Amino acid sequence: STCKTINEFFKVVHLDLKGAPPKVEYIFQLIECFSRLGADGLLVEYEDMFPYEGELKLLQATSQPAYSRDQILAIQKVAKSKGMEIIPLVQTFGHLEFVLKHRPMWSLREVSNCVGTLNPHKEEGFKLVMEMLRQVVELHPGLNALHIGADEVYMLGEGELSKLWLASSGRTVEQLFLSHVASIVKYIKKEWPHMTIIMWDDMMRGMSQDTLKASGIVGFVQPMLWDYTPNLDVDKTVSLLEKYYSAGMQDMWAASSFKGSTSVYTNVPSTQRHVDNHLQWLKVVGSVSPVLNMRGIAITGWQRYDHLSVLCELMPVGLPSLAACLQTLIHGQFSPEAKNKASEMLGVSSVEVETMGSTRAIGYIQLKSVCDPRYVRGWFSPYHRSRRMANPFITGQIQSQASMYLALLQQKADVVREEMCHLYPDSTAQEWIDEHVSPVTAPLWRILDEIAACATEIVP
DSSP, X not given: OOOOOGGGSEEEXXXXXXXXXXXXXXXXXXXXXXXXXXXXXXXXXXGGGSOOOGGGGGGSOSSSOOOOHHHHHHHHHHHHHTTOEEEEBOOSSSOOHHHHTXXXXXXXXXXXXXXXXXXXXXXXXXXXXXXXXXXXXXXXTTOOEEEOOOOOOTTTTXXXXXXXXXXXXXXXXXXXXXXXXXXXXXXXXXXOTTOEEEEEOGGGTTOOHHHHHTTSOTTTXXXXXXXXXXXXXXXXXXXXXXXXXXXXXXEXXXXXXXXXXXXXXXXXXXXXXXXXXXXXXHHHHHHSOTTSEEEEEEXXXXXXXXXXXXXXXXXXXXXXXXXXXXXXXXXXXXXXXXXXXXXXXXXXXXXXXXXXXXXXXXXXXXXXXXXXXXXXHHHXXXXXXXXXXXXXXXXXXXXXXXXXXXXXXXXXXXXXXXXXXXXXXXXXXXXXXXXXXXXXXXXXXXHHHHHHHHHTTSOO
């Protein structure tokens, strides 16, 4: 058999709802858009936006209402009408910050100061994860596939119970990881025998073929190899895929990125960077042995690095990058044809957001502190301010500039806030303003306050 082209793959777009969860009407528009751009499905990471019930109700977001049961069903209906499959992603080991941050759950942490990692020895922790899975599966009638996360299980093996467990001869942190995953996987297969189970691969990368073979998860899970870098190492990735295959894992997935992976606080994606990542994945697919069954690729769009970090690029400014990445996969290269198709589908002049010049490019206002630095540093330095001594003529100039820039910034921020509130909850708009506008306006307000304080003490 010949190697699949990536175009025959299942292409799923990741919808990360642990930050900037779109209003449901906007999700409907996004599904329509993703489908038009060439996606086959959605990998939905609900996190605290899922309407958990009963004892799990405390997991629901408080900064904005979680989606209702009817809204979750409506999202699935719209996806189905576009021929798109939904794969829910439910974290079951690492990245459980949204669960373990709650006081009643503190005792389920592996170590007290690591909010993301579940203690694998506690029965109530296992039951909690199973109940989360059960509620998610039940609200997705006819579900075929489930992603159980299991990436970045930080500090595993550091807890007291883990140290006790590891004290027995021959036991390793690798086995500790695999035994917890095996328990989850066996539970899922018992409850829903037909279910395809996908998991992130990073915790298995350093494991030997024999360790994986003995793990009890082979044949039950499909690893999803993630690498979001523009210089992804093709040979290394191919040999990793082949190691998993030799261990008995026949079905595998890739995971690339269209936004949210450059840095923890990146505001606007570089389309070229993400296209380069996809070009590397195309090389991987072209190099792996045909016997490997590469099922598909998840094009991730992280909204936060984790539950407690800041917002990354918002979806509207990520769409040009997503369009370019999907067209790169479909055309097998980022050809002029792929580039034109991506721009045309979104109705933009360029897929690099910074050159789009669109006032509707939410999430991007060029903000910088704009008072004339010569005046502030020369005549109104911290030294001058602390002693309340200043030249009233110069402070008048600074005051007038600062007031003008504040008014201008406020005007721009109001436009962005209004635009964002069409698509996102008010809490998201407020967070974005606090993150990107307030740090610029705060020093200007401070200067105005200090000028006012000086004015009461200096006779002009």
